[in-house]
Amino acid sequence: MTIGIDIDDTITNSTQKVKEYLEKYDSDYGNQLLNNLEEIIRGFLIDDMTKKFFNDFAETMGNEIEVKENAREVIDKLRSEGNRIIIVTARSNNFYKDAQKFCEEYLKRNNINYDKLITSQTYKIECCRNENIDLMIDDAIDTVENLNKEGIKSILFNSDINKSKETNVKRVNDWLEVYYYIHNL
Numbered sequence: 041m042t043i044g045i046d047i048d049d050t051i052t053n054s055t056q057k058v059k060e061y062l063e064k065y066d067s068d069y070g071n072q073l074l075n076n077l078e079e080i081i082r083g084f085l086i087d088d089m090t091k092k093f094f095n096d097f098a099e100t101m102g103n104e105i106e107v108k109e110n111a112r113e114v115i116d117k118l119r120s121e122g123n124r125i126i127i128v129t130a131r132s133n134n135f136y137k138d139a140q141k142f143c144e145e146y147l148k149r150n151n152i153n154y155d156k157l158i159t160s161q162t163y164k165i166e167c168c169r170n171e172n173i174d175l176m177i178d179d180a181i182d183t184v185e186n187l188n189k190e191g192i193k194s195i196l197f198n199s200d201i202n203k204s205k206e207t208n209v210k211r212v213n214d215w216l217e218v219y220y221y222i223h224n225l
């Protein structure tokens with residue numbers, strides 16, 4: 041099958057790193073950034089200070105973000121079993137000089153193997169349709185809910201941001217759970 045995988049908070053521990061930077065630099069940007077953590081993670085930059093912060097730090101943070109436990113191993117195993125892996129991210133040239141190149145280099149450096157990388161996808165429905173994605177894995181509740189509504193199977197990777205929110209979609213806690221879920225489909 042073809043499996044779509046988001047980057048931030050799905051392959052990587054992004055919230056953790058962004059929070060670290062926000063705590064360090066919030067006072068330089070008007071002390072409002074921590075309130076906008078979710079928007080920043082999602083790339084919905086709602087005011088000038090948030091935009092400026094993201095402009096200043098997106099690439100620095102992006103390079104330091106760590107890959108989640110077992111992400112690399114499970115993705116390799118899924119590929120070795122004949123699945124096609126497409127990485128689909130909202131990261132775009134708004135805040136990265138060249139988002140495609142930036143992500144390619146990051147994934148290569150971190151030994152994440154995949155078949156295709158698609159950047160600049162805030163809403164992932166069209167991309168999932170075009171690429172015939174059978175299952176999408178993402179940490180954004182609205183993305184997962186909307187994909188399911190459109191008949192595209194999608195599961196939610198739990199994160200600090202989404203775990204307290206109500207939803208009926210299937211949740212997974214870690215990459216081993218992703219693997220068992222796919223094998224039980």
Ligand SMILES: [Mg+2]
Nearest residue numbers: 046048049179
């Ligand atoms: Mg994400």
